[in-house]
Amino acid sequence: MSLLSINVKPGRTACWTLSWLLFATGIVLYFYTAQKRHKENPDDRVVPTLAQLAAGIYQAAMSPDGDEAPSADVQSQSAFARFRTSMLWTDTVASARRFFYGLALLFPAVLLGLHMGIFPYFGVFFLRFILFFDKIIALSVLPILFIAFGIDELSKVMLIVIGVTPTIILDTFNLTKSVPPEQLVKGFTLGASDFDVAYRVVLKQIWPRVLNSIRLNLKPLMLFLFAGEMIASTDGLAYRIALLRRHMGMNIIIPYVLWVAFLLFLVDLAMRLLNKKLHPWFREA
Amino acid sequence: MTASAPALLDPPPRADPLIRLDNIHVSYALKDGTEKKILDGIDLDIRPGEFISVVGQTGCGKSTLLRLVLGSETPTEGRVLVEDREIHRPDRDRGYVPQKYSLFPDKTVCDNITFGLEVEEFSLVTHFTPRFYMRRRQFRTEAFRQLAKMGLHESDSTKYPDQLSGGMQQRVAIAQALVMKPKILLMDEAFSALDPSTRAGMQKLIRQVWKETATTVLFVTHNIAEALHLATRVVVLAKNPDADGSRIALDLPVPGHEFADDYAPLAARIEQATGHMRSDAS
Numbered sequence: 001m002s003l004l005s006i007n008v009k010p011g012r013t014a015c016w017t018l019s020w021l022l023f024a025t026g027i028v029l030y031f032y033t034a035q036k037r038h039k040e041n042p043d044d045r046v047v048p049t050l051a052q053l054a055a056g057i058y059q060a061a062m063s064p065d066g067d068e069a070p071s072a073d074v075q076s077q078s079a080f081a082r083f084r085t086s087m088l089w090t091d092t093v094a095s096a097r098r099f100f101y102g103l104a105l106l107f108p109a110v111l112l113g114l115h116m117g118i119f120p121y122f123g124v125f126f127l128r129f130i131l132f133f134d135k136i137i138a139l140s141v142l143p144i145l146f147i148a149f150g151i152d153e154l155s156k157v158m159l160i161v162i163g164v165t166p167t168i169i170l171d172t173f174n175l176t177k178s179v180p181p182e183q184l185v186k187g188f189t190l191g192a193s194d195f196d197v198a199y200r201v202v203l204k205q206i207w208p209r210v211l212n213s214i215r216l217n218l219k220p221l222m223l224f225l226f227a228g229e230m231i232a233s234t235d236g237l238a239y240r241i242a243l244l245r246r247h248m249g250m251n252i253i254i255p256y257v258l259w260v261a262f263l264l265f266l267v268d269l270a271m272r273l274l275n276k277k278l279h280p281w282f283r284e285a
Numbered sequence: 286m287t288a289s290a291p292a293l294l295d296p297p298p299r300a301d302p303l304i305r306l307d308n309i310h311v312s313y314a315l316k317d318g319t320e321k322k323i324l325d326g327i328d329l330d331i332r333p334g335e336f337i338s339v340v341g342q343t344g345c346g347k348s349t350l351l352r353l354v355l356g357s358e359t360p361t362e363g364r365v366l367v368e369d370r371e372i373h374r375p376d377r378d379r380g381y382v383p384q385k386y387s388l389f390p391d392k393t394v395c396d397n398i399t400f401g402l403e404v405e406e407f408s409l410v411t412h413f414t415p416r417f418y419m420r421r422r423q424f425r426t427e428a429f430r431q432l433a434k435m436g437l438h439e440s441d442s443t444k445y446p447d448q449l450s451g452g453m454q455q456r457v458a459i460a461q462a463l464v465m466k467p468k469i470l471l472m473d474e475a476f477s478a479l480d481p482s483t484r485a486g487m488q489k490l491i492r493q494v495w496k497e498t499a500t501t502v503l504f505v506t507h508n509i510a511e512a513l514h515l516a517t518r519v520v521v522l523a524k525n526p527d528a529d530g531s532r533i534a535l536d537l538p539v540p541g542h543e544f545a546d547d548y549a550p551l552a553a554r555i556e557q558a559t560g561h562m563r564s565d566a567s
Contacts, residue, residue, distance in 0.1 A: 180386040185357045190401030190465055191377035199409055200400075204391045281391055281445040 048251040056251030060088040087240060088259065094235040095225065096263075098153065102160035102221050103214070109165040110172045110210050117176025118198045130169050138163030138224055146232060156228030163224035164217050171213040175206040208275050208282040215271045218264060302330035303368060303468065303501050304354055310362035311349055312530065323349050325530030327363070329520065333468075336495050336502045338512030341522035341559055345531045347505045350522065351473050354503055355379055367469070377401065380462030380500075384474040387458035388446040394457050395442035398428035401465045431460040435490065452483035456490065463494065470495075472504045476511070488515055509555050513539055513548045521558040534558040 002008070010018065034047040048056065062082045083089055116123040116130075138159055145162075149155040179202050187197040229238035237260055244253050275282065309327040312320045323346040331337055339347045352358040353365050356372040356379065364371050367378065375381065388397050402424045407417050429439050435456040446454055455475055462470060472491070476484045492515060495502055506512050512519045516539055523534035535558035537551065 181357070182381075182383040182386040183389065185355060185375050186381055186383070186387070186389070186461075187400075187404075188357075188375035189355070189377060189379055189381040189462070189467070191405040192401075193404075193408075195409055196404045200404065201389060205389065207391075279391065281447065283447070 045248045045250055048254065052251040053255060056249070057255045060252050060255060061086050063087060064090075088256075091235055091237045091240045091256075092259070092263070094233075094239075095229065095237040095260075098156055098160075098225050098229070098236065099222065101153075101157050102164070102225060105157065105161050106165060106168050106214055106217075106221075109168040110214075113169040113172025114176050114198060114203055114206070116169070117173045118202060119194070123173070126169075127173070130166055130173075133162075134166035134170060136162065139227055142227065142231065151232035156225065156233070159224045159228045160221055164221050167217055167220070168210075168213060172206065172210055175209050175213075176202055179205055208279040211271060211275045212284070215268055215275075218268060218271075222260070222264060300332045300334075301369075302366075303333045303335075304331040304503070305329075305366040305369075306350075306353065306363070307366065308363040309350075309353060309360045309365065310530070311346065311353070311358070312361045322528060322530030324360075324522075325525050325528050325532055327531075327533060329533060329536070331501060331503065333501055334499045336515060336517045337504065338516035338519045339503065339505045339522060340507065340509055340512045340519060340555060341531065341534075342524075343507065345522045345524060345559075347507075347522055348473050351471050351503060351505045354469070355381055355471050377405065377465050378468045380465060380467035380470045382455065382458045382462055382470070382472045382475045384477050387475075388454055388461065390446050393443050393445055394432070394437070394449070395425055395428050397446070397457060398431055398461050398464050399424040401461065402427065405465075427464060428460075431464050432457075434494075435460045450483070451479050452487060455479065455487060459491065459494065463498065463500070466498075467500065469501045469503065472502065474505055474507070477506070477508075484511075491515065509552050509559075510548060512555070513551055519551075519555060521555055523559050 030047070031050065034044075034049045037044045037047050038049055062079070064085050064087060077085075112126065116126050141162060142155075142159060145155040145158050149158055183201055183205070184197050187201040192200065225236075226238035226241075229236040230242040233239040237256055241253050241256050244250075244256075306327050306329040309324055310322070311324040312322040315321050327350065339350055341347050349358060353360055354367070354372075356365070356375045359373065366372070388394075389400065392400060399421065403412060403417070403421070406420060407414075411417060425442075429442065432439065432442060437453065437456055437460075441449070441453065441457075446457070449457065458475075459470075476487045479487060488511060491502070491504075494500070502515075504512070504515060519535070519537045519539055520533055521535035521537070522531045524530070525532045535555060537554065539551065
């Protein structure tokens with residue numbers, strides 16, 4: 001049977017092998033390139049070797065700051081204590097704090113989208129403005145945000161708000177509109193009030209799809225967070241990457257990039273599992 | 286002549302209408318600026334305990350008529366009165382069983398049935414209180430009773446709607462509506478998507494429910510035999526030849542409607558009134 005047939009069903013082994021093949025190819029290609037470059041130039045810092053990466057990870061996870069030499073006092077602490085004060089951990093905590101602030105601000109956006117979809121006057125009042133707001137390129141207003149809100153946390157959180165919330169509002173609005181009218185009428189005939197219908201009928205039905213929408217917007221959320229951190233911050237994962245770029249610290253930048261991807265993957269996985277657990281009735285399209 | 290004789294000959298005093306449609310016109314504005322008339326002067330009185338079937342060709346406004354009584358649609362002209370009060374929105378006095386989307390997909394069978402009882406007694410805030418959880422046990426008992434009446438088992442109560450067959454879904458939808466003890470039950474092509482044998486079972490069930498509860502039923506169907514089999518009165522909607530919208534072409538009481546052999550002449554009259562409707566009942 002042809003590999004390009006629509007009706008073909010890959011076996012278990014084929015699925016496993018094929019799904020990991022690109023990862024394996026990438027890793028092999030990377031180390032091949034690193035080895036080749038280091039043969040030509042032993043001081044090459046662009047494509048670090050496995051040993052350099054390991055040293056970089058150790059430095060990031062066990063040293064307080066990339067620029068400071070670890071003190072004797074720090075050296076005597078346990079590995080866990082050293083990790084808690086390491087630049088990887090402090091940067092992760094700083095970025096995670098901003099990330100969760102941004103995530104928390106998406107929930108009012110969901111409520112706004114819900115109300116816009118349910119209550120016609122709400123919809124009429126907000127829709128045109130949100131549609132326009134959605135077209136504003138968030139990064140283009142970054143200078144305005146720094147002038148208006150300063151260069152501390154608020155401007156970075158506002159960047160996330162401007163970048164992601166219009167999408168979530170509009171997505172929730174569309175999801176609300178897609179609930180069959182029969183369901184709303186049914187709610188009323190069972191004695192539900194307008195708010196009962198909004199929260200106990202519609203929101204409950206669209207909630208798994210809203211969570212999916214938020215999940216799919218995690219990457220844009222991180223993108224805006226990173227943009228803010230790279231331009232004006234004194235801590236955070238993106239701040240560290242931008243800082244190390246100046247020193248060509250690829251042995252730490254690459255682990256940082258993979259660490260961010262891993263964290264985002266974990267959040268995505270957690271949200272998917274939570275969605276499945278909370279909404280057993282929900283079948284993803 | 287004795288004093289009692291005329292009383293025996295007189296028809297029994299008729300109850301006041303429960304539902305009154307008073308000179309109803311419904312029309313929609315089209316994009317080209319013209320108007321599309323759906324209903325054109327409907328006058329209809331429905332008395333408590335009647336089982337009314339509304340039949341007519343596709344697009345003649347049967348479902349619009351039902352939505353007017355439901356309160357989810359307002360007439361362009363005229364009034365819809367329920368117990369002499371003009372209605373403006375759906376409420377718990379009028380139960381509703383549509384053809385599709387009759388159940389909340391995010392709730393189990395039991396939660397679908399108890400939903401009305403819960404929202405009636407507990408608001409958004411109070412349904413987090415301990416009293417709610419205590420009352421919920423009683424609601425569940427009532428739900429199981431309704432399920433049994435509908436011929437479903439307690440084991441079905443934990444299933445989600447998409448795990449049920451079409452017939453089972455409609456049984457739950459009827460239970461969900463009846464648990465609120467509505468004065469009127471509105472059914473919009475409720476059995477249309479079911480296979481013939483399931484449909485026959487559902488017809489039997491709804492007749493039984495109607496007899497037991499004496500709920501007034503407004504049943505919209507495109508199936509003449511089903512309409513005759515179920516109803517005490519069949520209302521036929523048909524396009525008005527002189528105008529765009531539909532009017533009541535026939536308002537036909539169905540005496541002794543349990544005798545299937547008598548259907549043929551009535552069905553012929555209905556078919557004549559509607560034009561070329563099919564009579565393909567189960």
